[in-house]
Amino acid sequence: MVFGVAGVPTHYKGKLSGLFPWLAEMGLNGLEIQCTYGFKISDDNKKFYKEMSENGFSLSIHAPYYINLGSLNNQVVGRSKSNMKEGIEIAKAVGATRIIFHPGGGHENSEQGRKTAIKQIIDSVNEFTSEIDMADVRLYPEIGGKTASLGSIDEIIEICKNCKYCYPCIDIAHLHAREIGSLTSKEVLKSKLQKIKDAIPDKFEKIHFHAYTINYGEKGEIKHLYFGEKMPDGREGLPNLADFIDVLKEMNIDPWVISEALDSQELGAKYMHDLYVK
Numbered sequence: 623m624v625f626g627v628a629g630v631p632t633h634y635k636g637k638l639s640g641l642f643p644w645l646a647e648m649g650l651n652g653l654e655i656q657c658t659y660g661f662k663i664s665d666d667n668k669k670f671y672k673e674m675s676e677n678g679f680s681l682s683i684h685a686p687y688y689i690n691l692g693s694l695n696n697q698v699v700g701r702s703k704s705n706m707k708e709g710i711e712i713a714k715a716v717g718a719t720r721i722i723f724h725p726g727g728g729h730e731n732s733e734q735g736r737k738t739a740i741k742q743i744i745d746s747v748n749e750f751t752s753e754i755d756m757a758d759v760r761l762y763p764e765i766g767g768k769t770a771s772l773g774s775i776d777e778i779i780e781i782c783k784n785c786k787y788c789y790p791c792i793d794i795a796h797l798h799a800r801e802i803g804s805l806t807s808k809e810v811l812k813s814k815l816q817k818i819k820d821a822i823p824d825k826f827e828k829i830h831f832h833a834y835t836i837n838y839g840e841k842g843e844i845k846h847l848y849f850g851e852k853m854p855d856g857r858e859g860l861p862n863l864a865d866f867i868d869v870l871k872e873m874n875i876d877p878w879v880i881s882e883a884l885d886s887q888e889l890g891a892k893y894m895h896d897l898y899v900k
């Protein structure tokens with residue numbers, strides 16, 4: 623069971639060395655290191671992370687946004703592949719076992735264009751993972767938040783099916799937003815997870831979640847909401863996190879859940895953790 627936060631929470635003001643006891647006090651035992659602007663971690667911070675992973679803290683890393691294995695530009699794909707290899711080395715150095723990445727894109731947003739892009743991502747991942755010692759590190763393509771972005775459930779399944787080292791990162795808020803508000807009940811969420819389980823049962827056991835509530839529009843994701851914040855029109859923020867925890871329990875999923883609640887990651891993570899252990 624891992625419940626953790628995406629990056630250093632905004633409410634935490636101290637040094638990195640004090641972050642882990644601060645999180646542990648709330649029952650949290652996971653951190654997703656945000657390398658969203660580059661796989662760069664200072665040597666000091668690497669030391670702290672390494673120590674924490676050795677002390678039972680589960681670490682994942684969010685890859686840079688500029689990684690784009692599905693790009694039409696060969697140079698971008700080439701650079702993304704070598705960046706991913708650097709990321710894998712960093713993960714090994716600090717004891718992180720999961721790297722989350724966005725599938726990227728650039729091909730035409732048509733059925734054929736998307737298929738071509740997914741095939742290219744699969745080939746790219748298989749290429750660079752065969753050139754490096756992966757050790758315990760696994761790669762997690764993430765559900766995309768915009769209707770046009772790559773990373774539907776079917777696309778994530780397709781990548782995981784065809785890449786030995788890929789496992790699903792299901793960002794339930796992105797899923798809700800890209801499907802223009804689809805996760806309106808526990809049953810809907812459950813059926814979507816069941817679909818993934820049926821398609822890739824062995825990979826499903828190591829599924830990774832991002833969970834928080836989200837504001838969305840006709841093109842999908844607009845903005846992550848603060849923990850407990852309502853939608854601009856006054857409706858409750860979705861997906862419902864208590865329902866999500868119920869589904870995890872009902873499906874016997876061993877959770878690895880990262881809260882990306884806006885400026886309140888630890889509040890969302892603690893809320894979900896407490897419901898899970900209740």
Ligand SMILES: [Zn+2]
Pocket residue numbers: 684722724764
């Ligand atoms: Zn992401």
